[in-house]
Amino acid sequence: MNKIPCLDLKKQYAQIRTEVLKATEEVFDSTAFSGGYYVDAFEKNYAAYCGTQYAMGVNNGTTALQLAMLALGVGPGDEVIVPADTFIATAWGPSHVGATPVFVDCDPDTWEIDATKIEACITERTKVIAGVHLYGQPFDVDAVREVAGKHGLFMIEDAAQAHGARYKGVRVGGFGEMACFSFYPGKNLGAYGEAGGMTTNHKKYYDRVASLRNHGCQVRYYHDEIGYNMRMDGLQGAILDIKLKYIDAWNGRRQQIAKMYQNGIVHPGVKLQKQPDFAESVYHLFVVTVENRDDFMQYLNANGVAPALHYPVPCHLQKAYAHLGHQRGDFPNAEYLADHCVSLPMFAELTDDEVNHVIDTINKY
Numbered sequence: 001m002n003k004i005p006c007l008d009l010k011k012q013y014a015q016i017r018t019e020v021l022k023a024t025e026e027v028f029d030s031t032a033f034s035g036g037y038y039v040d041a042f043e044k045n046y047a048a049y050c051g052t053q054y055a056m057g058v059n060n061g062t063t064a065l066q067l068a069m070l071a072l073g074v075g076p077g078d079e080v081i082v083p084a085d086t087f088i089a090t091a092w093g094p095s096h097v098g099a100t101p102v103f104v105d106c107d108p109d110t111w112e113i114d115a116t117k118i119e120a121c122i123t124e125r126t127k128v129i130a131g132v133h134l135y136g137q138p139f140d141v142d143a144v145r146e147v148a149g150k151h152g153l154f155m156i157e158d159a160a161q162a163h164g165a166r167y168k169g170v171r172v173g174g175f176g177e178m179a180c181f182s183f184y185p186g187k188n189l190g191a192y193g194e195a196g197g198m199t200t201n202h203k204k205y206y207d208r209v210a211s212l213r214n215h216g217c218q219v220r221y222y223h224d225e226i227g228y229n230m231r232m233d234g235l236q237g238a239i240l241d242i243k244l245k246y247i248d249a250w251n252g253r254r255q256q257i258a259k260m261y262q263n264g265i266v267h268p269g270v271k272l273q274k275q276p277d278f279a280e281s282v283y284h285l286f287v288v289t290v291e292n293r294d295d296f297m298q299y300l301n302a303n304g305v306a307p308a309l310h311y312p313v314p315c316h317l318q319k320a321y322a323h324l325g326h327q328r329g330d331f332p333n334a335e336y337l338a339d340h341c342v343s344l345p346m347f348a349e350l351t352d353d354e355v356n357h358v359i360d361t362i363n364k365y
């Protein structure tokens with residue numbers, strides 16, 4: 001038997017292959033390669049999906065974060081609060097505009113940004129709190145927003161892993177000044193190449209990011225500021241628009257699989273991500289923690305399951321941020337997660353048999 005992988009994109013492609021190839025042909029025939037009709041259409045549909053006024057397609061999730069920082073006026077000397085346990089790109093956002101990410105520890109059970117620890121990180125240079133809906137599960141938006149409001153800070157959502165997730169029944173994407181999405185192929189809504197997006201309910205941020213992503217111009221060849229080329233490909237817009245029709249079904253299946261894991265895994269040494277009542281996760285990843293990870297992973301690999309790690313090194317201990325002078329022990333919860341996390345297979349096309357095999361294997365460990 002082939003090992004059950006953590007992620008397999010081929011089965012999903014097989015379902016939509018005809019539609020995707022037809023759309024590809026349309027994009028080529030219309031030569032709407034960069035921005036244009038297909039990106040516009042996707043933006044409109046994605047805003048409707050997220051329940052936000054605006055959505056904008058860009059070239060990847062990392063640039064979406066950079067553009068959000070620029071739109072908020074974040075620059076050299078400024079600080080942005082970022083959870084220590086996230087994919088590193090959350091921190092690239094501030095770093096790419098010359099600001100400093102200031103890391104904060106996560107809750108030991110939900111693994112989300114710990115709102116009670118934010119206040120201690122705020123200085124007069126703090127501009128933004130960047131919350132992350134980690135593994136597809138919303139962080140406590142109200143708690144973070146309260147701290148932001150009290151100190152006159154902006155809040156953005158890094159929703160790169162959480163397309164369609166709900167906080168208190170409302171889809172993520174409209175809670176802060178802006179929300180940044182990644183459509184990297186492995187994300188819940190994945191392009192067939194690189195792509196990202198930004199949603200907002202504020203016209204001024206929409207206008208600013210629209211200009212910045214397109215060479216700083218609103219009227220062609222008239223450049224109001226030094227801009228960037230961070231536009232979305234027409235091809236990605238067309239493909240994402242097709243996939244958007246299926247995202248709820250795919251997320252629904254992920255939630256079913258998560259339920260099976262949550263109800264089925266009874267091994268006392270395996271701990272799951274705690275899910276508060278306010279959070280409806282879309283399970284971008286299904287992460288557990290175990291004490292003896294090397295041994296556990298070896299065992300899974302020997303028994304037909306190929307796990308993965310998200311993420312083995314917390315942001316504050318990455319070499320890229322050595323200049324910030326952090327050490328082991330600074331953020332014990334994020335460090336525990338990095339040292340003990342294991343990602344189980346999670347994608348909509350897993351069969352019940354495969355999920356049950358993962359569960360049985362874990363319970364026999």
Ligand SMILES: *Cc1c(COP(=O)(O)O)cnc(C)c1O
Nearest residue numbers: 060061062087089090160182184
């Ligand atoms: C994937 C991801 C990003 C970056 O998105 P890219 O499209 O890969 O640039 C940012 N933040 C988080 C939390 C992510 O998971």
